[in-house]
Amino acid sequence: MALSPARVRIYEVAQAAGVSIATASKALNDTGRMAEETRQRVRQVAAELGFRPNAMARALLSKRSFTIGLLTNDTYGRFTLPLMAGVSEALVDEGVSVFLCTIEDDPQLARVHVDALLDKQVDGIIASGKRIDRRLQVDLTNLSIPVVYAFTEGPDDAVRLVSDDAQGAREAVQWLRGLGRRRIVHVTGPGSFASVQERTGAFREVVGPDGQVLFGNWSEAWGHEAVRRLWQASASQPDAIFCGNDQIARGVCDALRERGVSVPAEVSVVGFDNWEIVAAATRPPLTTVDMNLKQLGREAGRLVLALARGEAVTPGLRKLACQLVVRQSCGGGVT
Amino acid sequence: MALSPARVRIYEVAQAAGVSIATASKALNDTGRMAEETRQRVRQVAAELGFRPNAMARALLSKRSFTIGLLTNDTYGRFTLPLMAGVSEALVDEGVSVFLCTIEDDPQLARVHVDALLDKQVDGIIASGKRIDRRLQVDLTNLSIPVVYAFTEGPDDAVRLVSDDAQGAREAVQWLRGLGRRRIVHVTGPGSFASVQERTGAFREVVGPDGQVLFGNWSEAWGHEAVRRLWQASASQPDAIFCGNDQIARGVCDALRERGVSVPAEVSVVGFDNWEIVAAATRPPLTTVDMNLKQLGREAGRLVLALARGEAVTPGLRKLACQLVVRQSCGGGVT
DNA sequence: CTGAAAGCGCTAACAC
DNA sequence: GTGTTAGCGCTTTCAG
Numbered sequence A, B: 001m002a003l004s005p006a007r008v009r010i011y012e013v014a015q016a017a018g019v020s021i022a023t024a025s026k027a028l029n030d031t032g033r034m035a036e037e038t039r040q041r042v043r044q045v046a047a048e049l050g051f052r053p054n055a056m057a058r059a060l061l062s063k064r065s066f067t068i069g070l071l072t073n074d075t076y077g078r079f080t081l082p083l084m085a086g087v088s089e090a091l092v093d094e095g096v097s098v099f100l101c102t103i104e105d106d107p108q109l110a111r112v113h114v115d116a117l118l119d120k121q122v123d124g125i126i127a128s129g130k131r132i133d134r135r136l137q138v139d140l141t142n143l144s145i146p147v148v149y150a151f152t153e154g155p156d157d158a159v160r161l162v163s164d165d166a167q168g169a170r171e172a173v174q175w176l177r178g179l180g181r182r183r184i185v186h187v188t189g190p191g192s193f194a195s196v197q198e199r200t201g202a203f204r205e206v207v208g209p210d211g212q213v214l215f216g217n218w219s220e221a222w223g224h225e226a227v228r229r230l231w232q233a234s235a236s237q238p239d240a241i242f243c244g245n246d247q248i249a250r251g252v253c254d255a256l257r258e259r260g261v262s263v264p265a266e267v268s269v270v271g272f273d274n275w276e277i278v279a280a281a282t283r284p285p286l287t288t289v290d291m292n293l294k295q296l297g298r299e300a301g302r303l304v305l306a307l308a309r310g311e312a313v314t315p316g317l318r319k320l321a322c323q324l325v326v327r328q329s330c331g332g333g334v335t
Numbered sequence C: 001c002t003g004a005a006a007g008c009g010c011t012a013a014c015a016c
Numbered sequence D: 001g002t003g004t005t006a007g008c009g010c011t012t013t014c015a016g
Helices: A008-017 A021-029 A036-049 A057-060 A080-092 A109-121 A165-178 A194-205 A219-232 A244-260 A293-308 B010-017 B021-029 B034-051 B055-062 B080-092 B108-117 B165-178 B194-207 B221-231 B246-258 B295-310
Strands: A067-070 A096-101 A124-130 A147-150 A159-161 A183-186 A211-214 A238-245 A269-273 A287-289 A315-322 A323-325 B069-071 B096-101 B125-126 B147-150 B159-163 B186-187 B214-215 B240-243 B268-272 B287-290 B316-320 B323-325
Touching: A008 A021, A008 A036, A021 A036, A021 A287, A036 A159, A067 A080, A067 A109, A067 A293, A080 A096, A080 A124, A080 B080, A080 B096, A080 B108, A096 A109, A096 B080, A096 B316, A096 B323, A109 B080, A109 B096, A147 A293, A159 A165, A159 A293, A159 B194, A165 A183, A165 A194, A165 A238, A165 A269, A165 A323, A183 A194, A183 A219, A183 A244, A194 A211, A194 B021, A194 B287, A211 A219, A219 A244, A238 A244, A244 A269, A293 A315, B010 B021, B021 B034, B034 B159, B055 B221, B069 B080, B069 B108, B069 B295, B080 B096, B080 B125, B080 B246, B080 B295, B125 B295, B147 B295, B159 B165, B159 B295, B165 B186, B165 B194, B165 B240, B165 B268, B165 B287, B165 B323, B186 B194, B186 B221, B186 B246, B214 B221, B221 B246, B240 B246, B246 B268, B295 B316
Parallel strands: A067 A096, A067 A124, A124 A147, A147 A159, A159 A315, A183 A211, A183 A238, A238 A269, A269 A287, B069 B096, B069 B125, B125 B147, B147 B159, B159 B316, B186 B214, B186 B240, B240 B268, B268 B287
Antiparallel strands: A096 B096, A287 A323, B287 B323
């Protein structure tokens, strides 16, 4: 398809079509006015010759490069990849490509990457991370190009996108209640995370202010430990555990099985993240909350693009709905 | 730092330094000859003004865009992200940025992405995937820019990079033998995978041609099943299990524990991939083979860059060494 | 040793 | 309707 022999320039198209360069340009860009017949002929010729306009030349002139940068400090890719997929999906058709820059938490490296992006005249930047309550280690204010913050903290007056943790948690807990569960406990990560607070808040909103919450870290090991504590206590044991992430949920499921407590017959378990590798391998497979990161990415892509085009976008925080994915750890749903 | 007020162009630098544009350009690029004093002064001024050359203009002239494209069909990112990190690391300092394109297995989408990359005049493309014995759904031959294949199949005469599965497997099995294990079994994925064949070959090379190999799929469930089969058989049970990936290894460890077989006291287990989320959460944490994907990425980056510069690179397959990461599932190592 | 001038490939006023 | 002309910001001969 794409041939190596020196790219054909608009000049040869014009020649072949018997028009001037300017006319060819207009024909190809649907600008100016000319006989429809001429326009078609030029296009025809261009197609035959396999003409592809030089993006550099075009960018130099138009100040738009049809590229954007995606900055992230999530080296693992747990959050970034789905997001990236969404961004990319929203932008390919518009002809814009995405530079991915992993900046870890190194301000120097971040600076280098941002400078490189700026040099390349990206039309916009999407800043993303692995925590919605932490900022990237770079100052992105006062850039001359638009910035959208997705799944990371940003200035109040910026366009920001996060998943609606509270809504997701609410949905999960309501699902448990709908299944008839009444003694629901929340086992989650460190209380210092905004997402933990959001989810905890929503949890208590549904089960009442006395709802029991165990804070720990994000690991499977903590899931085990939490179960040990709960079952060791003399008080009545829970009939449902809503976990702060899938790893904790997996630990909880394993620990319960090892204790001879049946999931979901005796206890229902819900996770958070829908991290396939964890959720699907858990026994039984986890019912869990998906943050729709791909959708979030699509939205972020759409928004930078709009901003880059100079369209007005209302600044502020946008929360995107999460979705409960039903597998087998709660009972209910498809059997 | 980076200010929005209209970018400063080389013209203002020249003005401020009291030289012509041409001289300024030469001073900045270390070309041409001029009084060292002049050169320094220009640089000084450029720095003060925060001058950053317009990459578009430069690219238009030099035919080099200082960008490359990374194509992958690994939507999950298990292999792509570490690779990407390496590529990026090798290239940031050279001022080249990376377009990440996830093409899934859709030829149409792939075409769109490649065309976009070509339009943007990328200096080269790195094709990567999730299997070393499958090609991407795009024809990348006959492009006018260099292509490097990393962790994916490519034409014989292309520059190709893969991890050395055989060496990695050999290392793992030798480690087990060094620990005194003699009845080693290999539990792995589908025999149709080239990497499975490589690893199996190396396994038999070390333990002898009669070494027992169980083929299945890449899941934890298969690890469970394999243990069931092995312990159900009347023959003597293995004292070590070398697994085709970490998920299988995790399944194996869980199954053994459930049977009351102690890991590593009675049976040693080795995984493959060093997928942190799986390897570290396994009880006990997995000793496993790391494919050094980041290193592979660095190498791929270095190579496209060399090719883009017109340097000669010997085509053919390059195998990069894997490395055994010792945790606790084998005994031995740090205690 | 330095500067004037040409031009990379394309688009956009303005003439014809 | 179509073509001529002037650049976008930079590098690079080639005179001076």
